[in-house]
Amino acid sequence: MVSAGDLAYLEEQLKRPITPLEYACFENLWSEHCSYRSTKAFLKTLPTTGENVLLGPGDDAAIVKFSDDIALAIGMESHNHPSYVDPYDGAATGVGGIVRDIISMGAKPIALMDPLYFGPITEEKNRYLLEHVVQGIGDYGNCIGVPVVRGEVRFDERYSGNPLVNVVSVGIVDPEKYLTARVKKPGNRLVLYGASTGRDGLGGASFASRDLSEDAEAEDRPCVQVGDPYTEKLLIDATLEMAATGKVVACRDLGAAGLAGASSEMSSSYGARIEADRVHLRETGMNEVEIMLAESQERMLMEVAEEDIPALAAILEKYSLQWRDIGEVLEEKRYLVTFEGNVVCDLPIDLLVEGAPGEEWASQPYSKERPYEAPEEDIKDLCLAVLSHPDVARKDWISRQYDHDVQLRTVSVAGGAGLLRLGDSALSLSCGCSPRQIELRPYEGAANTVFENAANLACVGSMPLCIVNCLNFASPVHPEIYWQLGEAVRGMGDMATAVGAPVVGGNVSLYNESDEFGTQILPTPSIGMAGKGPVLHYTLPGEGATLAIAGSSVPALGGSVLDVITGCGGPAPNLADPSILEKIRTFVRNGGFAIDISTGGLIAAIAECAPKASVTLAGMAIPALFDESPGRFLIAYTDETVAEGLDAVEIGTVGGDELLISVEGNIIRLTPQETEAALGALTSVMYTE
Known part of the structure; x- marks a missing residue:
């Protein structure tokens, strides 16, 4: 809903009452989802340029140079509220929307990533949401032939009633031939193509910019789009074929705010006139507001x-895609819409697209760290509890539903980063964040999120190229949330600069709260990171390899999985030192094995890569095994010369019949069966339920 203050401001600017369509346009385009009213000031502080950035934030997707003949198109979106109301369609259309952002740049989509966040898996509703979100992502991605090569799933009670579904898509395009979403010449025609327009998705942008009510599943169902991946596949092929002709001047996906959003944002450098009557419809009796604001999927x-329309129309018709010439680019900077012979919208285009006043809320720092209290449970029991926690346990149940190998570029999806072969190099992809640590220390936690994704790339020998993000937060009207948001963006920007990865795009999702559960989500500035390195196959260390720890950190258990399980508290991790990343890259390129020590701590890292090993640790057992502070890596090697310069501390050897750990006078024995049962806990729950 347009606020009373905004309405008064608009009518003062226009010197007249606004029409119903104009009201709907402002309601959606001035929403937080489209205009970033509460975050503009923060986002301007992020580093967005670099030697490889060909096109930064502001378009459907960013364009980043990968090699002389390959550029990446990369974008990230959230589909949070729709995925609670209708998890299957909400998640599926989230995939469809971000993929269309990639193809609108003239790029071929080649990979997806899906960082996901849910309430406790012990609750039936959360299992239902997870099951159908994963199914929606898998079905849509598999049908359009784009592999999901990386993901993350986190569970916490504060996501109950408001799960987060974030999706990253990456495509490839000739660095000299990518499209943009900005019109170039007055007099050119605007052609709408793809699926017909229906009433699904009405008000989706404004829906995404408010809290979820107790009756959201019933009341907001019409705001959720319904996707058709088979039409999307036709759109991919047709758009790429049209782009290859050189006759497409600009292209934009119809996403948030539907045709009104796409046509006004696309034409903001000039102006546009749209004839709403000419839009091809799926339903009869639709009025101008429904036609212009519907978020029906698979439309571009x-x-x-004008003289090139026949050639492009022939391509569209070859793929059985409908199209209509619905308007033109204007010299005058106005946004005009006609319907049934009447002008139903006549606005200064700058006012509509860029005129939303920024909103600055009260900011209040807080402190949520608690004193550390050592857990009293048996160390072995704690090891098994951490390994079986759904944040740590294997995600086989999810990954098996995704086709990783379609398009035949995928080298590996194991370990911390997905690898795809592009020419003679590998595109490396990582995603996610650490919400509980970010809640305790927003600046350090968000900075460490960037570090940990860069660490994942370092473990496959790759350098970061760029970052995209989804800033998922609760309502900024709460002073502590607004402070949290500003600190997280500041931390993200500082570490992005430190690791050399500009933030080239993303989205903001605020108001993630649930009246039904009385919850606010954890601060979740989830990122996707792309990098470049050699083509390395992920291989676990073999028997006889030396295990060691490289890097250092101050032990901190606040926000760890152990903290969730035992309530032990403690400080959150300090800021990681990125200087170790280049040493890890060199070590891996010389044949070493590395995995960063993060979620679940050292015990999780050892269980993943060396479930049969003998290990001796110095210091106290709890921090030695469960500290998740970034900056440390578990490494393995057979030739000690490759570890020179790392100052690594040897802790043991791969091999034997079990995992044997000696620490602080404790001897911990984990049989392969015990380790496997713990790591398989999530899969067991989902298949059993």
Whole structure:
């Protein structure tokens, strides 16, 4: 809903009452989801340029140079509220929307990542949401032939009633031939193509910018789009074929705010006139507001010279895609819409697209760290409890539903990063964040999120190229949330600069709260990171390999999985030192094995890569095994010369019949069966339930 203050401001600017369509346009385009009203000031502080950035934030996707003949198109979106109301369609259309952002740049989509966040898996509703979100992502991605090569799933009670579904898509395009979503020449035509327009998804942008009510599943169902991946596949092929002709001047996906959003944002450098009557419809009796604001899926808008329409129309018709010439680019900076012979919208385009006043809320720092209290449980029991926690346990139940190998580029999806072969190099991809640590220390936690994704790339020998993000937070009207948001963006920007990874795009999702559960989500500035390195196959260390720890950190258990299980508290991790990343990259490129010590601590890292080993640790057992502070790596090697310069501390050897750990006078024995049962806990729950 347009606020009373905004309405008064608009009518003062226009010197007249606004029409119903104008009201709907402002309601959606001035929403937080589209205009970033509460975050503009923060986002301007992020580093967005670099030697490889060809096109930064502001378009459907960013373009980043990968090699002389390959550029990446990369984008990230959230589909949080729709995925609670209708998890299957909400998640599926989240995939469809971000993929269309990639193809609108003239790029071929080649990979997806899906960081996901849910309430406790012990609750039936949360299992239902997880099951159908994963199914929606898998079905849509598999049908359009784009592999999901990386993901993350986190569980916490504060996501109950408001799960987060974030999706990253990456495509490839000639660095000299990518499209943009900005019109170039007055007089050119605007052609809408793809699926017909229906009433599904009405008000989706404004829906995404408010809290979820207790009756959201019933009341907001019409705001959720319904996708058709088979039409999307046709859109991919047709758009790429049209782009190859050189006749597409500009192209934009119809996403948030539907045709009104796409046509006005696309034309903001000039102006546009849209004839709403000419839109091809799926339902009869639709009025101008429904036609312009519906968020029906699988639709695209392109700018075309009038004389080139027949050639492009022939391609669309070859793929059985409908199209309509619905308007033109204007010299005057106005946004005009006609319907049934009447002008139903006549606005200064700058006012509509860029005129939303920024909103600055009260900011209040807080402190949520608690004193550390050592757990009293048996060390072995704690090891098994951490390994079986759903944040740590294997995600086989999820990954088996995704086709990783379609398009035949995937080298590996194991370990901390997905690898795809592009020419003679590997594209490396990582995603996610550490919400509980970010809640305790927003600046350090968000900075460490960037570090940990860069660490995942370092473990496959790759350098970061760029970052995209989804800033998922609760309502900024709460002073502590607004402070949290500003600190997280500041931390993300500082570490992005430190690791050399500009933030080239993303989205903001605020108001993630649930009246039904009385919850606010954890601060979740989830990121996707792309990098470049050699083509390395992920291989676990073999018997006889030396295990060691490289890097250092101050032990801190606040926000760890152990903290969740035992309530032990403690400080959150300090800021990680990125200087170790280049040493890890060199070590891995020389044949060493590395995995960063993060979620679940050292016990999780050892169980993943060396479930049969003998290990001796110095210091106290709890921090030695369960500290998740970033900056440390578990490494393995057979030739000690490859570890020179790492100052690594040897802790043991791979091999034997079990995992044997000696620490602080404790002897911990984990049989392969015990380790496997713990790591398989999530899969067991989902298949059993």
